[in-house]
Amino acid sequence: KQEVTQIPAALSVPEGENLVLNCSFTDSAIYNLQWFRQDPGKGLTSLLLIQSSQREQTSGRLNASLDKSSGRSTLYIAASQPGDSATYLCAVRPAAGNKLTFGGGTRVLVKP
Amino acid sequence: AAGVIQSPRHLIKEKRETATLKCYPIPRHDTVYWYQQGPGQDPQFLISFYEKMQSDKGSIPDRFSAQQFSDYHSELNMSSLELGDSALYFCASSLDPGLAGGPDTQYFGPGTRLTVL
Numbered sequence: 154k155q156e157v158t159q160i161p162a163a164l165s166v167p168e169g170e171n172l173v174l175n176c177s178f179t180d181s182a183i184y185n186l187q188w189f190r191q192d193p194g195k196g197l198t199s200l201l202l203i204q205s206s207q208r209e210q211t212s213g214r215l216n217a218s219l220d221k222s223s224g225r226s227t228l229y230i231a232a233s234q235p236g237d238s239a240t241y242l243c244a245v246r247p248a249a250g251n252k253l254t255f256g257g258g259t260r261v262l263v264k265p
Numbered sequence: 266a267a268g269v270i271q272s273p274r275h276l277i278k279e280k281r282e283t284a285t286l287k288c289y290p291i292p293r294h295d296t297v298y299w300y301q302q303g304p305g306q307d308p309q310f311l312i313s314f315y316e317k318m319q320s321d322k323g324s325i326p327d328r329f330s331a332q333q334f335s336d337y338h339s340e341l342n343m344s345s346l347e348l349g350d351s352a353l354y355f356c357a358s359s360l361d362p363g364l365a366g367g368p369d370t371q372y373f374g375p376g377t378r379l380t381v382l
Contacts, residue, residue, distance in 0.1 A: 187370065196355065197308070197373035242307060246369075250321045251296070251359075252310035253371060 155180045157245055159256035167264050172230035174259045176243035181221050187253065188217055188228050189242045197242065201228070205248070233263045267291055269374035271356050277380045278346050286341040286377045290358030296320065297339040298357040298371060299331060308355060314339055346381045353378050 156179045166172060176186070185204045189197040201210045201217045203226065209218040214231040230237055240260045244253035270289040278284050290297050296315045300308040310323035314333035325331075328346075333339045337358075343350060357371040 185369070189373070194353075194378075196375040197357075199370050199372055202370045244308075251313055251315075251369070252298070252321050252323050253300075253308075254310070255307035257307050 155183075155245060155247060155254045157243060157254050157256035159241075159243060159259050161259060162257065163260040163262075165262040165264065166233055168233060168235060170233055170263075172228075172233050172237070172261060172263075174228040174230075174241050174243075174261070176226040176228070176256050178224045178226075178245050178254075178256075180247070181224050182248040183221060184246045184248050184251075186217075186219055186226050187244050187246070188215075188226075189244065191240045191242060191258070193240075200241075233261075235263050235265050237261060238263050269356055269358050269372055271354075271374040271377050273377060274375065275378050275380075277382065279382055280346055280348065282346050282381075284343045284346060284379060286343070286354055286356075286379070288339045288341070288356030288358075288374060290337050290339070290356075291372055294358035294360055294372075295337060296359045296369075297333055297337065298359075299325075299339070299341050300355040300357065300373075302353040302355060302376075303349075304352070311341070343379075348381050351379060351381045 187202045188200040203219040216229045240258040242258040244255045298313040299311040302308040311325040313321045317333045331341045353376045357373045359369045
C-alpha cells in the first residue's frame with residue numbers, strides 16, 4: 154500500500170526566503186506525482202505535475218524535482234511571498250489505477 | 266478557463282438522512298474522481314469514473330454510491346448519513362488517464378462541505 158509522507162508538517166519563513174518542501178513515497182511504481190496548494194477550507198489548486206519519466210518541472214517561481222528510485226520529490230518556491238502562505242500537498246498516482254494518494258501536507262506561513 | 270463545478274457548496278443534513286452531491290467536470294474531460302477530506306486530514310480517494318464506467322474504487326462506504334452520466338457529470342449519493350461523514354467532498358476531472366504519454370492532471374473543484382448534525 155502506497156504511503157506518502159510530507160516533512161515538515163509546518164514551516165514558517167520570512168518573506169523573500171526560498172521554500173523547500175519534501176515529499177516521500179514508499180512505492181516507486183508511480184505514474185506521476187502532483188503538487189497542490191490548498192488554502193484553509195478551500196479546494197485544491199494543481200501547481201505542478203511530474204510524469205514518472207521526468208526529473209523536474211518548472212512553473213514561474215516553482216520548481217519540483219522527482220527521484221522515483223528513492224521515492225522522493227521536492228518542491229522549491231523561490232523568493233517566497235506572504236501570498237504563498239497555504240498548505241502544500243503532494244499526491245502520487247500509481248502505475249496501475251488512477252487514484253491519487255496524498256501526503257499529509259506542509260502548512261507554510263510566510264511572514265512579511 | 267472553465268473549472269470543475271460542484272454543487273451544492275455547503276450542505277447540512279441530519280443523521281440518517283440522504284444527500285446528493287453533484288459534479289460537473291471541465292469540458293471535454295471524460296474522467297471524474299471523488300475524494301473525501303475530513304477535518305485536519307488529507308484527501309482520501311473514494312471512486313472514479315471513465316466514460317460512464319467505474320474505473321477505480323477506494324475507501325467508499327457501502328452507504329455511498331456514485332455514477333457518471335452521458336454528459337459526463339457525476340453524482341455522489343450518500344445514504345444513512347453518520348456524524349463521521351462530515352467532511353469536504355472534492356470532485357476532480359481529467360482527460361483520459363490511459364492516453365499514453367498524455368498529461369492527466371487532476372483538476373479539483375472547490376468542494377462541497379457536508380455537515381451532519
